[in-house]
Structures are given as C-alpha cells and as structure tokens.
Amino acid sequence: MNLPDKRGYFGEFGGKFVPETLYLCLEELEAAYLDAKKNKEFINELNYYLKEYAGRPTPLYFAKNLSKYLGIKVYLKREDLLHTGAHKINNSLGQALLAKFMGKKRIIAETGAGQHGVSAATVARLFGLKCDIYMGEEDIKRQKMNVFRIKVLGANVIPVKSGTKTLKDACSEAIRDWVTNVKNTYYLLGSVIGPHPYPMIVRDFQSVIGREAKKQILKKEKRLPDYLVACVGGGSNSLGLFYPFYKQKTVKFIGVEAGGLGKNYGASSLLEGKIGILHGTKSFVLQDDFGQIKNTHSVAAGLDYPGVGPEHAFYKITGRANYVSVKDNQAIEGFNLLSKLEGIIPALEPSHAIYYLKELAKRQKNSLVIVCLSGRGDKDLEIVQKYTKK
Numbered sequence: 001m002n003l004p005d006k007r008g009y010f011g012e013f014g015g016k017f018v019p020e021t022l023y024l025c026l027e028e029l030e031a032a033y034l035d036a037k038k039n040k041e042f043i044n045e046l047n048y049y050l051k052e053y054a055g056r057p058t059p060l061y062f063a064k065n066l067s068k069y070l071g072i073k074v075y076l077k078r079e080d081l082l083h084t085g086a087h088k089i090n091n092s093l094g095q096a097l098l099a100k101f102m103g104k105k106r107i108i109a110e111t112g113a114g115q116h117g118v119s120a121a122t123v124a125r126l127f128g129l130k131c132d133i134y135m136g137e138e139d140i141k142r143q144k145m146n147v148f149r150i151k152v153l154g155a156n157v158i159p160v161k162s163g164t165k166t167l168k169d170a171c172s173e174a175i176r177d178w179v180t181n182v183k184n185t186y187y188l189l190g191s192v193i194g195p196h197p198y199p200m201i202v203r204d205f206q207s208v209i210g211r212e213a214k215k216q217i218l219k220k221e222k223r224l225p226d227y228l229v230a231c232v233g234g235g236s237n238s239l240g241l242f243y244p245f246y247k248q249k250t251v252k253f254i255g256v257e258a259g260g261l262g263k264n265y266g267a268s269s270l271l272e273g274k275i276g277i278l279h280g281t282k283s284f285v286l287q288d289d290f291g292q293i294k295n296t297h298s299v300a301a302g303l304d305y306p307g308v309g310p311e312h313a314f315y316k317i318t319g320r321a322n323y324v325s326v327k328d329n330q331a332i333e334g335f336n337l338l339s340k341l342e343g344i345i346p347a348l349e350p351s352h353a354i355y356y357l358k359e360l361a362k363r364q365k366n367s368l369v370i371v372c373l374s375g376r377g378d379k380d381l382e383i384v385q386k387y388t389k390k
Contacts, residue, residue: 001243001246001247003311003314004196004197004199004200004310004311007196008195008196008197008199008200009196009310010199010310010311010313010314011314011317011318012275012282012314012317013281013282013283013310013311013313013314013317014196014199014281014282014283014310014311014314015195015196015281015282015310016195016196016280016281017195017277017280017281017282018195018280019179021179021182022175022178022179022195022280025178025179025182026195026196026197028102029102029197029201030196030197032098032101032102033098033197033201035101036097036098036101037204039101042097042098042101045097046093046094046097049093049097049126050090050093050208053083053093053126054082054083054089054090054093055081055082055083056082056090056208056212057212057216058077058078058079058081058082058209058212059078059081059216060075060076060077060078060212060213060216060217060220060370061075061076061078062074062075062220063075063076063338063341063342065341065342066337066338066341066342066357069337069341070357070358070361071361071365071366072357072360072361072364072365072366072367072368072369073366073367073368073369074357074369074371075217075220075225075368075369075370075371076342076344076370076371076373077209077212077213077241077370077371077372077373078373079209079237079372079373079374079375080344080346080347080350080373080374080375080376081376083122084115084118084119084122085115085118085347085375085376085378085379086115086119086347086374086375086376087206087209087236087237087240087372087374087375088115088116088118088119088190088236088375089119089122089123090205090206090208090209090240091119091190091202091205091206091236092109092116092119092120092122092123092188092190093123093205094201094204094205095107095186095188095189095201095202095205096120096123096124096126096127096129096188097127098186098201099127099129099186099188100127100129102186104129104184104185104186105129105130105184105185106129106130106131106132106181106184106185106186107120107123107124107129107130107131107132107185107186107187107188108131108132108133108134108174108177108178108181108185108186108187108188109131109132109133109134109174109187109188109189109190110133110134110135110167110170110171110173110174110189110190111133111134111135111139111146111150111167111170111190112135112136112139112166112167112170112233112301112302112303112304112305113139113143113146113300113301113302113347113349113375113379114135114139114143114145114146114147114149114150114301114379115146115302115347115375115379116190116191117133117135117146117147117150117155117157118146118149118150118153120133120155120188120190121133121149121150121153121154121155122153123188124153124154124155125153125154131153131154131155131156132155132156132158132177133150133155133156133157133158134158134160134170134171134173134174134177135147135157135158135159135160135170136159136160136163136164136165136166136167136168136169136170137159137160137161137165138164138165138166139165139166139167139170139301139304140157140159142301142383143301143379144382145378145379145382146379158173160172160173164295164296166296166301166304166305167233167301167302167304167305168278168279168293168296168305168306168307171189171193171194171279172279174187174189175187175194175279175280189202190202190234190236191233191234191235191236191305191309192206192234192235192236192239192309192310192311192312193234193235193278193279193281193283193305193307193308193309193310194279194280194281195279195280195281196281199281199309199310199311202236202239203236203239203240203243203309203311206236206237206239206240207239207240207243207244208240209237209240209241209372210228210240210241210242210243210244210245211244213228213241213244213370214244214245217368217370221368223368224245224248224250224251225251225368225369225370226250226251226252226364226367226368226369227251227252227253227254227360227364227367227368227369227370228241228242228245228251228252228253228254228369228370228372229254229256229353229356229357229360229369229370229371229372230242230254230255230256230350230353230371230372230374231255231256231257231258231300231303231349231350231352231353231372231374232255232256232257232270232303232308232312232323233257233258233267233298233300233302233303233304233305233308233349234305234307234308234309235255235308235309235311235312236309237349237350237372237374238253238255238312238372239309239311239312240372241370241372242255242315242321243311246320252322253315253320253321253322254321254322254323254324254356254360255270255312255315255321255322255323255324256323256324256325256326256352256353256356257269257270257271257303257308257323257324257325257326257352258296258298258299258300258303258304258325258326258328258331258352259325259326259327259328259330260296260297260298260299260327260328261297261327261328262327265297266296266297266298266325266327267286267296267297267298267303267304267305267306268286268323268325269283269284269285269286269305269306269307269308270284270308270312270313270316270323271323271324271325272286273285273286273287273306273307273308274287275313276291278293278306278307279307281307281309281310282310282313283307283308283309283310283312283313284307284308284312284313284316285306285307286306286307287306293306294306298328299328299331299332299348299383299387300331300347300348300349300351300352300380302347302348302349302375303349303352324356324359326352326353326355326356328387330352330355331348331351331352331355332348332351332384332387332388333355334346334351334352334353334354334355334356334357334358335348335351335354335377335380335384337354337355337358338351338354339377344373344376345376345377345378345381346373346375346376346377347374347375347376347377347379347380348377348380348383348384349374349375350371350372350373350374350375351377353371353372354371357369357371
C-alpha cells in the first residue's frame with residue numbers, strides 16, 4: 001500500500017494541521033526518517049537491538065486451552081514477552097535511534113498506561129539521552145508502578161493537570177514542549193496518531209509484529225489466518241499486526257475499541273466519533289455538537305484516548321477493517337479468561353481483544369485467528385483487584 005501520500009494523507013485522513021513553527025520540525029523529522037530508512041548502518045543497528053535487547057522475534061503461541069474453550073483456533077502474538085512488557089519498545093527503539101541519527105540530546109514522550117513512558121525511559125538510558133515523560137494526573141494514580149519504573153530508569157515524570165488529566169492532555173503538553181525546545185529535543189510519540197510523518201513512522205516500526213506473524217503462521221499452519229484481532233486506542237499494536245497483511249484480502253481485520261462503562265461513555269472513536277482534527281491529524285474524534293473534545297473513559301488507560309490514528313480511519317471508510325467495542329466489565333472477563341485458561345496474565349488493553357473472541361466464536365466456528373497480545377498485566381493487577389471488589 002503506497003500510503004500515506006507525499007502530503008501525509010491516507011485517503012482523506014491524516015495531514016499536518018499544526019502551527020507554522022511545528023511544520024518546520026515535522027519537515028526535518030520526515031527528511032531524517034526517509035534518509036534513515038535507506039541507511040544500512042541505521043537498519044542494522046535497529047535490527048540488532050530488536051533482537052538482542054528487546055527479545056525479537058516474539059513467539060506465535062497456539063493457545064490450546066482457549067481454543068478448545070471457544071471452538072476456534074487462536075494464536076497469540078506474544079508482544080507481552082518483550083523487554084519492558086509491551087509492544088511499545090519496538091517503536092521506542094526505532095525512534096530513539098532516529099533521535100540519535102538526528103543529533104538530538106533529549107527525548108520527550110507522552111504516556112497513558114505508562115508502558116510507552118517506560119519504554120521511552122528505557123531507550124533513553126540505553127542511548128544516553130535525557131528524558132522527560134508527560135503523564136496525566138489521573139493516569140499517574142492508576143499506574144503507580146509504571147510511574148515508579150520510569151523514575152527508577154532515571155527519567156522525569158511531569159504530571160499534567162489540565163483537561164481530563166489523561167493521555168489526550170499528556171499529548172498536548174508534550175507537543176507544546178517540543179515546539180519550544182525543538183533544537184535539542186526529539187518528541188518520541190507513542191502511537192500512530194499526530195501529524196504526518198508520525199503515523200507512518202510508528203506504523204513502520206511496529207510492522208515487525210505482522211511481518212513475523214505472517215512467517216510464523218505460514219510455517220505452523222501452511223496458510224494465512226482468517227482473522228487478525230487487536231485492541232485499538234491510538235492504534236499502533238493493531239496496525240503493526242494488520243499492515244503487513246493489507247494486500248491479503250482473505251485476511252479480515254478486527255479492531256477492538258474501549259466501550260468503557262457503556263453507551264456514550266467510553267473511548268470508541270471509530271464507532272461513535274465524527275471526523276475532526278485532534279493533535280494535528282484529521283481522523284475520527286469523539287466530540288460534541290460544538291466540536292469540543294469529549295471526556296473519555298476506559299478501565300485500560302492505554303485505550304483512554306478520544307481519537308484514533310488516521311490509517312485506522314481509512315481502513316474503516318474503505319471497509320478493509322471492522323471495528324467493534326468492548327465494555328470495561330467484558331475486558332475484565334477477558335483478562336480472567338486468559339489468565340485462568342492459559343496461565344498468561346494480559347494487560348487490560350489486549351483483554352478487550354481477548355473478550356471479543358467469544359463474540360467472534362459464536363459466528364465463526366473453526367476459524368483461524370491471530371490476536372496481538374500487546375502487553376502483560378503486571379501493571380493492571382491493582383486495577384483489576386479494585387474492580388473485582390466493587
């Protein structure tokens with residue numbers, strides 16, 4: 001797929017809706033990325049760290065007990081086994097090397113669930129960069145252990161007290177910082193959101209997930225899967241899995257959004273949003289009749305975002321992917337289901353995707369499915385414990 005185009009659009013979605021000062025930053029970033037993609041030394045260094053430091057390739061694990069329970073054949077792409085516990089390290093390694101390639105001395109990042117913050121802090125230590133992490137006050141309360149991990153790694157956590165005090169507001173503050181300090185600072189954006197070229201850069205670095213999965217499933221099953229299933233917040237783990245299968249039209253994509261507590265109170269941007277602009281990109285955004293961004297809620301902090309990556313919006317409009325929603329209580333059920341059947345404790349983000357397999361199994365018996373298990377659940381045990389006591 002030759003998208004985005006040169007202006008950064010996926011069909012009608014994407015682009016650069018930013019002030020002029022930020023436009024120059026983005027042009028510098030795009031030029032550096034396009035050069036790095038062709039630089040053998042850069043590619044070799046990234047592949048070295050993905051293998052030797054992060055732990056790639058990750059296994060494609062046949063979930064025998066879960067498969068028997070559901071009546072469909074389920075493979076788990078085990079991104080939870082990566083260093084730092086989630087898929088976020090793939091992108092953080094790539095962008096930290098790009099920052100080094102550009103001669104930047106400081107990286108900044110936003111984080112919701114804390115996993116991107118942890119991975120950004122990790123690569124900062126690895127490559128000797130100063131690191132500041134913006135995190136909403138609400139998420140700091142929800143993800144205390146990841147906040148501690150970030151501090152142990154020597155990075156600075158900057159609380160964001162504006163708005164909903166979650167991921168949206170952390171993104172806004174990080175962008176403000178970047179505009180002010182662009183000469184020495186690299187903004188290590190954590191998902192396929194934001195202005196071009198970020199959706200392309202993050203997708204490309206996360207596509208290692210799908211490239212590996214394609215080789216692995218062909219070796220194990222001698223055919224491609226019927227379905228790929230992954231959770232969608234901003235959308236990086238799902239696009240990382242989906243994108244390498246884009247041209248294989250027999251493989252259906254299902255993105256699972258956070259439905260929160262129920263109707264009109266979640267973070268299901270693709271299902272309930274309207275086309276708008278958020279953080280410099282045109283996509284589906286949760287907004288009211290006056291265009292004001294709505295407050296969102298999800299038991300999974302990493303899905304608690306009122307927008308979605310523009311490539312997902314393109315997949316929706318063109319019918320290449322189908323998007324569904326799973327509520328908080330159902331995600332908790334998915335969390336418990338995988339824990340008890342397979343002895344694998346998932347993060348609450350992919351627990352949404354695990355639960356949806358129950359719905360898929362009702363209609364598609366004997367299907368072959370790959371689920372992106374994007375992170376492990378250590379960070380969420382306290383949340384699940386509190387939820388269970390309600």
